[in-house]
Structure formats: C-alpha cells, structure tokens
Amino acid sequence: MIIKIYPIQTGRVKIKRSQIKRAANNLPQPLNLFFQTGWSDWLPILAWVIEHPEGVFVVDTGETAQAARPGYFPHWHPYYRWAVQFDVRPEDEIGPQLRRLGMSPVDVTAVLLTHLHTDHAGGLSHFPRTRVVVHPQEWQAAAGRAGTLNGYVRHNWPVGLKPEFVRYVPEAVGPFVESMPVTPDGRIRLIPTPGHTPYHLSVLVQTETTTYFLAGDASYTEALMLAGQPDGVSGPAAMQTLTHIRRWVQDTANPKRLRAVTYLPSHDPHSLTRLERVQRQPAPQLATW
Ligand SMILES: [Zn+2]
Numbered sequence: 001m002i003i004k005i006y007p008i009q010t011g012r013v014k015i016k017r018s019q020i021k022r023a024a025n026n027l028p029q030p031l032n033l034f035f036q037t038g039w040s041d042w043l044p045i046l047a048w049v050i051e052h053p054e055g056v057f058v059v060d061t062g063e064t065a066q067a068a069r070p071g072y073f074p075h076w077h078p079y080y081r082w083a084v085q086f087d088v089r090p091e092d093e094i095g096p097q098l099r100r101l102g103m104s105p106v107d108v109t110a111v112l113l114t115h116l117h118t119d120h121a122g123g124l125s126h127f128p129r130t131r132v133v134v135h136p137q138e139w140q141a142a143a144g145r146a147g148t149l150n151g152y153v154r155h156n157w158p159v160g161l162k163p164e165f166v167r168y169v170p171e172a173v174g175p176f177v178e179s180m181p182v183t184p185d186g187r188i189r190l191i192p193t194p195g196h197t198p199y200h201l202s203v204l205v206q207t208e209t210t211t212y213f214l215a216g217d218a219s220y221t222e223a224l225m226l227a228g229q230p231d232g233v234s235g236p237a238a239m240q241t242l243t244h245i246r247r248w249v250q251d252t253a254n255p256k257r258l259r260a261v262t263y264l265p266s267h268d269p270h271s272l273t274r275l276e277r278v279q280r281q282p283a284p285q286l287a288t289w
Contacts, residue, residue: 010062
C-alpha cells in the first residue's frame with residue numbers, strides 16, 4: 001500500500017508577530033493584533049494532497065488570488081484592514097496546482113478542512129461538486145453575521161455548499177480520546193485539536209514509514225508546539241491541545257509504539273523541508289496508535 005503526500009503552497013501571508021506568539025502583556029489580544037506594529041516574514045499558505053488507494057484527499061484548500069485584490073475582504077473589518085497581508089497569484093491557487101501534479105479537482109474524493117479561516121477555505125471554489133468535510137460547529141461559527149464579524153469570508157465558496165459533518169467516535173489516538181476515520185482502513189483520521197478555533201481539527205495520515213500530522217493552525221510552527229506556546233488568537237483549549245500533541249509526538253517510552261511523526265503546520269516555513277527530508281529517507285519504522 002502506497003500512501004503519498006504532496007504539498008501545495010497557495011501563496012504567502014504576513015501576519016502580526018503578536019498573532020504567531022501571544023504578546024506578553026495584559027492587553028486584550030485583539031488590541032495586540034491591531035496596534036502592535038511588528039510583522040512576520042512572509043509565511044507559506046500550505047494545503048496538502050493525500051494519494052491513498054481509496055482516493056485522493058485534499059486537506060485545506062489554501063487561499064484564492066482574489067485575497068490579494070483590494071475589495072475582496074470587507075473594508076470595515078479591522079483584521080483585514082490592519083493585521084494581515086496576502087501574496088497569492090492565480091497560478092498559486094489549488095486548482096492549477098493540482099493540474100500541475102497531473103490531477104484535477106474532479107479527481108478528489110473529499111476535501112477535509114481543519115477550519116474555515118480564509119487561508120484554508122479560500123480555494124473551495126475549485127471544488128463545487130466535491131465532498132467537503134468540516135466540523136459542524138466550525139461550520140456554524142462561520143455562518144451569518146457573527147461569522148462575518150469573526151472574520152470568516154464566505155462569498156467565494158461554491159453556491160449552496162453543503163458539507164459533510166465530522167462525527168468523532170471513541171477511537172483513541174494516544175492522548176486524543178476520540179477521532180474519525182476517513183478511510184475504512186483508518187489510515188487517514190481526523191482528531192480534535194481545539195484552540196486556534198474552538199472546533200479546529202488536524203488530519204493524521206499513517207504510512208509505512210511515518211505518521212503525518214497535518215496540523216492546520218494547531219500551532220504556527222513545530223517549535224511553538226514543542227515550546228507549548230499558543231498563538232495570539234487561540235482560546236483556552238489551545239494549551240491542552242499543544243500538550244497532547246507534544247506528548248504524542250515525543251512519546252518514545254513504549255517500544256511497541258515506535259513513533260515517527262512528521263508534524264506539518266500550514267504556515268511553518270520548515271514544513272516543506274521536513275516533508276522532503278522524511279520522503280527522501282524513509283525510516284524502517286511503523287508508526288501505530
Ligand atoms: Zn486559521
């Protein structure tokens with residue numbers, strides 16, 4: 001059985017440094033985002049393609065090139081006005097990039113969304129007839145006026161989009177007590193990683209040589225996850241999520257659970273090199289849960 005992962009970088013984003021790492025002051029977090037002046041470097045906006053014997057699965061859809069045009073985001077929204085910059089060209093979008101890989105959006109069995117922020121759901125327009133899997137409460141959070149106020153941008157999504165909702169079952173993955181198998185063999189699995197949004201999820205892909213942890217925005221980088229540093233927009237669940245991830249990634253105490261985990265957040269500048277390294281030299285280990 002061959003399972004393969006392909007990265008797709010749909011352009012770049014700049015955010016405030018206080019969004020990546022919570023500022024050490026007592027100001028309410030939104031104020032730090034708007035009034036602190038320090039910008040991050042350009043960060044990748046990553047989505048992933050999983051080639052599995054049962055189909056092709058896409059994890060997140062990246063951003064649309066429209067995001068770089070004035071007027072795409074609501075001009076009145078302080079986050080889009082003051083706290084984020086995008087650099088996305090039409091050829092960076094996920095549709096053209098899938099075609100460059102010799103695939104087409106219609107070949108995709110399902111789109112799995114870690115959450116619905118614009119740089120993860122902005123490419124949904126390329127999948128008007130594809131199964132889209134999202135957590136029901138994340139879907140609800142993005143809806144209506146409250147969703148718009150919270151920065152969810154829906155106007156580029158396929159008209160009448162009706163996603164399939166995640167339903168976790170009590171199948172534990174290390175410290176994560178529930179999960180949802182996406183494929184009957186259970187090698188692609190969704191796990192709850194709340195924090196960045198209250199119903200944020202991550203996607204695990206178990207191959208012969210490693211378990212890919214497609215982390216979305218569970219942390220902006222692997223280093224911040226290992227340091228237990230929540231980002232500047234996370235809610236209270238983030239700390240426990242980071243602890244769970246770290247414990248699972250680092251646990252080598254049980255020899256029956258030889259673990260080789262490749263942790264891949266969506267905006268980590270090192271995600272691509274980490275993926276290349278593990279694909280170049282597959283370790284003869286079987287990651288199990
Ligand atoms: Zn996000």
